[in-house]
Amino acid sequence: MPERLIAGAAAPDFTLQNAAGQEVSLRDFRGRNTVVYFYPAAATPGCTKQACDFRDSLAALQHAGYDVVGISPDPVAKLARFADAEGLTFPLLSDEDHSVAEAYAAWGEKKNYGKTYQGLIRSTIVVDPEGKVVLAQYNVRATGHVAKLRRELKLDA
Template identity: 75%
Template sequence: MAERLTPGTPAPDFTLKDSAGKDVSLKSYRGRNTIVYFYPAASTPGCTKEACDFRDTLDSLQKDGYDVLGISPDPVNKLARFAEKEGLPFPLLSDEDHAVAEAYAAWGEKKNYGKTYDGLIRSTVVVDADGNVALAQYNVRATGHVAKLRRDLGLAS
């Protein structure tokens, strides 16, 4: 597993397919702050809650200069169903081989119900306008994460 990202270091660049099958690159978000959040699986209760929280605050985040990208190991077709069902207006990106999650240290050992396995670690990395890490949070909770993130960024609720 890669070392956790720290503020001030360059964010690993990536290009992934979105829910419509189009390529989306982090580079295309230069000039704006970008919230890159990693979630384990579309349409699960926690991931749905987190995605809907981002959806419900997206206008406010964008007014404050932040774009949002969601990344999971789900295939494009599953992301398309999730985005449509939940009305998610921001890109959901497919990282099936979890290479991007690994580069962001969002893939690694997890424990659940006494079992240890490798999987996606719910994480959020804020990339500044110059492409550097501004904030990196790992093992975040789905419920209440967006409100906490806004506080951590100094944004009004």
């Protein structure tokens, strides 16, 4: 597994399919700050809470110059249902083989109820307009994470 990303590192580029089956690349967001967040599974309670928090903060984030992209190992069809059900208007990208999550060190060993397994580590990476990492957070909590992120980016007055 790659080492966790740190501020100043180049963000690994990627191209994945969105909920509509169209290709989206990190380079599509050059010129703007981009919040790339990794979540384990669409339509689960924690992931829904986190996605809806991003949805509810999207206008303020965009006004401050930040785009939001969510990435999970879910297939495109599941992402489409999730986006439709929750009114999500930012891109949700399918990383079924978890290669992008691995490149971002968001895939690795997890422990749950005494079992150890490989899975997606809930993570958020903020990328600047030139493609460099500004902030990298791993093992974030689904609830309250967006508010914490906004404070850390000094977006709350």
